[in-house]
Amino acid sequence: MSKKFAYVQTELPGPKAKVLLDRRHDVVPQGVGYGIPTFVDSAKGALLEDVDGNRFIDFAGAIGTINVGHSHDTVVSALHDQVDRYIHTGFNVMMYDSYIELAEKIAALAPGHFKKKVMFLNSGAEAVENAVKIARKYTNRQAIVSFSGGFHGRTLMGMSLTGKVRPFKYEYGPFAPEIYRAPFPYAYRRPESMNEDAYTKHMLKEVENFFISEVDPSLVAAFIMEPVQGESGFIIPDKAFVQGVYELCKQHGILFIADEIQTGFGRTGKYFAMEHYGVEPDLIAISKSMAAGLPISGVIGREEVMDTAKPGELGGTYCGSPLGCRAGIAVLDIMEKEKLNERAAIIGEKVMDRFKKMYDRFDVIGDYRGLGAMCALEFVEDRESKTPAKELSNHILKEAHQRGLITLKAGVHDNVIRLLMPLVITDEQLSEGLAILEESIEAVLGS
Ligand SMILES: Cc1ncc(COP(=O)(O)O)c(C=O)c1O
Structure with missing residues (x-):
């Protein structure tokens, strides 16, 4: 897929992030977690750029903190x-x-x-x-x-x-x-x-x-x-x-x-x-x-x-x-x-449409659900047993990061990928982010 927004040119962490990560491990306790092994350089709207010049579409929004987008004017x-x-x-x-x-x-x-x-x-x-x-x-x-x-x-x-x-x-x-x-x-x-x-x-x-x-x-x-x-x-x-x-x-x-x-x-x-x-x-x-x-x-x-x-x-x-x-x-x-409540409803519809297609494609998706733009995929080993597929969702997440999409896990059983993108995300960015997610599932299942 040709990408317009996401652009990751290094392994994560990249060289500059690696130096910072080593320093972090030296001085910050491991109990303070992190979602993606890199460090931000700048953020605007629904895009984040890290210290190595990698650009990410943000489907995490600082765990639902950035509904109006990063650094709104x-x-x-x-x-x-x-x-x-x-x-x-x-x-x-x-x-x-x-x-x-x-x-x-x-x-x-x-x-x-x-x-x-x-x-x-x-x-x-x-x-x-x-x-x-x-x-x-x-x-x-x-x-x-x-x-x-x-x-x-x-x-x-x-x-x-x-x-x-x-x-x-x-x-x-x-x-x-x-x-x-x-x-x-x-x-x-x-x-x-x-x-x-x-x-x-x-x-x-x-x-x-x-x-x-x-x-x-x-x-x-x-x-x-x-x-x-x-x-x-x-x-x-x-x-x-x-x-x-x-x-x-x-x-x-x-x-x-x-x-x-x-x-x-x-x-x-x-x-x-x-x-x-x-x-x-x-x-x-x-x-x-x-x-x-x-x-x-x-x-x-x-x-x-x-x-x-x-x-x-x-x-x-x-x-x-x-x-x-x-x-x-x-x-x-x-x-x-910017009518962000209405926008959330539209984003939610687009996401659920795409989730439905992913559900039809991948048996490891046990459930997809959402309210407005609060949408998630639940991964299972198979639909009959519904056994939570925690490791699989970890791999998908990692794959998505490497492809330029930041998203988060959740779940009582740690087997859910949740989306909390800024509501100012453009249609193009949204659809590219969802394509990366789908591509990541495909890559993990194919490997
Ligand atoms: C529903 C809910 N309640 C409380 C909290 C705690 O908020 P904070 O991390 O700002 O203390 C969170 C944070 O994720 C939350 O999602």
Whole structure:
């Protein structure tokens, strides 16, 4: 295939990257992982160039952080302007208007027919942590229920809530107390005897039974759910399941926290993926694509819930930094002007079309699924046994890197390739990236 955008002229790592990689191994612990063995030189839109002059199409977007594209002019000029005026005063010392403006805009966009308040933090895990703090304070209850396969970050609370042991929790206990994990539906791996409807009903029943076997609902402060499980391989729950859990929450005075850290800001074709399910979360944790790469996160919530904490109980030194807020405002501006929600839906259709063709071609693709532009391929040894093909997906990923496509793995069984490309990707770049993916599968299977 002749390529217009991807161009890899060296083995990875190339000579300059190799020097940096050796230095990295010497000084950075191996626990800090990396997806591709090279180092960036520049990035723009959906393209990345490394220090050896190799050019890649980016289907990873810094794990779903770059929905508006790398170094978008609007973001860059907002940041330059901010740096020239001031860098940091601490919102808890001297406040700035960009924090307010971003909070107002986000509150107006978030789902829920009630008055909302918004606070900002630094990272996704910190947003989750604060949503939990707020929920406990408001309900005066301690238990938090997360879901099997859910991922909520790498801090003690994030790890405790996360429903996948390796590599996130293994040998890092003890974990925070009063965390319970309910079962989450995984339609592709449901028992053969059940159709999707029956499976959803069964899973909801399991959540109800959970209140008998694990924790009394009167003690539960909140459920926390990803609208689409990200790290676990883009597992999309049935609408009836999400609504059922939401109803259970209402019935028992439990708050519903949506972890929209990976799904938010256009990824699924909406500002918030929970909009697909027609539920109105009491609290929403956001981060990643809200600020095009600046480290900022937030919690959005019902006014009365958010206002339970007393002055000084929430926040932190760098929370909602001026640079993050300015980038966040720029992102919302770009999303509206460039109609990125609509674009995500179109990208999703194109990807699913191509996935369908790949599925028809390769038996090792057990499932392909997507919501908007949050699409994934699940690899299996064969379609009957559905045995996860972890090594195969590793090889495909490596092959794709060498051919100039950056993409990521995910999955409860580490056998899923997920796509999180910038939504500003052009049709040509998208189709070249998908062709490289297909070519990589073909090359690995042929070898
Ligand atoms: C759904 C979800 N929650 C929480 C987090 C943690 O975010 P951070 O890595 O910024 O702490 C992530 C990160 O991948 C995520 O995808």
